[in-house]
Each structure stands twice: as C-alpha cells, then as structure tokens.
Amino acid sequence: MSRYRPPSPRSTAVITPEGEARLRAELHQLWKIERPQVTREVSDAAKLGDRSENAEYIYGKKRLREIDRRVRFLSKRLESLNVVRNKPDDTQRIYFGAWVRLVDEDDQARLVRLVGPDEFDVEPHYISIDSPLARALLNKAADDDVIVQTPAGEAEYWIAALSYDGPPEA
Structure with missing residues (x-):
C-alpha cells in the first residue's frame, strides 16, 4: 500500500x-x-x-x-x-476584501468577508476567496441572486449589501 x-x-x-x-x-x-x-x-x-x-x-x-x-x-x-491594500476600482461589485450581507431562502441574514485562505475564520465570518461561496459571489453586485453548490445541495442567497470599509449596515 x-x-x-x-x-x-x-x-x-x-x-x-x-x-x-x-x-x-x-x-x-x-x-x-x-x-x-x-x-x-x-x-x-x-x-x-x-x-x-x-x-x-x-x-x-x-x-x-x-x-x-x-x-x-x-x-x-x-x-x-x-x-491587497487598495479597494477595487468598482466598489459596487464583490471582489477580494468585501464585506457582504447575504439573505438565504429562509430570510436568515449572514455576514461574510472575502479574505485570503490563510486568514479565514468562523467567528469574524471570514471566508476564503477559494471557497465555493466566495467564488459564486465574485463579480456580483447588491440585489443579485447567487446559487451555491453545498454538500447539502444547492443554496440560494440574495446579496443584500456590500461594503469595503467594514460590515455593511443591516
């Protein structure tokens, strides 16, 4: 073996x-x-x-x-x-470093930040840029819908807000 x-x-x-x-x-x-x-x-x-x-x-x-x-x-x-020290040119779209407020099919809000794979963490809600959710969010804008393939099946999210200066307001 x-x-x-x-x-x-x-x-x-x-x-x-x-x-x-x-x-x-x-x-x-x-x-x-x-x-x-x-x-x-x-x-x-x-x-x-x-x-x-x-x-x-x-x-x-x-x-x-x-x-x-x-x-x-x-x-x-x-x-x-x-x-990555600078914000992207188009701050209306989701790129690396963005804070994103998502709402799932059950109207549960979820806040995430797209960060590098070396700094993802559950408690501050940091997700790796390499994760399936982050890949689905890239280049999307507020009010877009996103479908993500999860181990439990497909999950659909609505992008409620995004920000590069900190968590967006509810």
Missing part, C-alpha cells in the same frame, strides 16, 4: 493587511518568545540525566520541531503573499 497523497490544490496567494499583520505577529511570537523559552526548558531537562526516559526533554524537543515547522511555513508563505 502506498503512502502517496496527491498535492493539495494551490491556494490563492492574497491576504489583507490585517491578515498579514496577524501572521507576522504569530511568526514573531514563535521565533522570538516561544522558541527561546522552549529551548531553555529543553536544555534544563537535558541536564537532569537520562534523556530516553525524560518526558520534559522528549516533549520539549517535539514542541521545538513543531515551532520550527510553523516558522518555516510562515516565513515562506509571507514571502509569497500579495498584500
């Missing part, structure tokens, strides 16, 4: 300035604060003797590998990202 995994699809290399700041803050936290602290802990654990049965040493080394892996990823990713 093979361990081959097909490569993951390439994600869009765009990010908002806020997203870039968060990734840079995470990189700084890992590299300048956490890694030196874990390194000291591993060094202290190594001084205690037998490393093969020293849980602090073993788990500290494991944490160092995790930190190093994430630092490498963040460093490479930040180099390849394109930070």
Whole structure:
C-alpha cells in the first residue's frame, strides 16, 4: 500500500493587511518568545540525566520541531503573499476584501468577508476567496441572486449589501 497523497490544490496567494499583520505577529511570537523559552526548558531537562526516559526533554524537543515547522511555513508563505491594500476600482461589485450581507431562502441574514485562505475564520465570518461561496459571489453586485453548490445541495442567497470599509449596515 502506498503512502502517496496527491498535492493539495494551490491556494490563492492574497491576504489583507490585517491578515498579514496577524501572521507576522504569530511568526514573531514563535521565533522570538516561544522558541527561546522552549529551548531553555529543553536544555534544563537535558541536564537532569537520562534523556530516553525524560518526558520534559522528549516533549520539549517535539514542541521545538513543531515551532520550527510553523516558522518555516510562515516565513515562506509571507514571502509569497500579495498584500491587497487598495479597494477595487468598482466598489459596487464583490471582489477580494468585501464585506457582504447575504439573505438565504429562509430570510436568515449572514455576514461574510472575502479574505485570503490563510486568514479565514468562523467567528469574524471570514471566508476564503477559494471557497465555493466566495467564488459564486465574485463579480456580483447588491440585489443579485447567487446559487451555491453545498454538500447539502444547492443554496440560494440574495446579496443584500456590500461594503469595503467594514460590515455593511443591516
């Protein structure tokens, strides 16, 4: 049996300035604060003797590998990202960085923001520009209807409002 995994699809290399700041803050936290602290802990654990049965040493080394892996990823990713700082020329259409208020078939309102794949998050309602919903919304305007293919079937949304300066008013 093979361990081959097909490569993951390439994600869009765009990010908002806020997203870039968060990734840079995470990189700084890992590299300048956490890694030196874990390194000291591993060094202290190594001084205690037998490393093969020293849980602090073993788990500290494991944490160092995790930190190093994430630092490498963040460093490479930040180099390849394109930070989108300007609004599009046509602010009446939905593009990257737009806040969009959607209304579904049951009259339930939903607010989303189209962001890069590195910064999507459930709580602030950020969706990746690569997601099916975002792809369906691209280049649409307020009062347009959008049909999105979801795992549960087709979902229809009405675009109630859009804004590039923050969440649109209800």
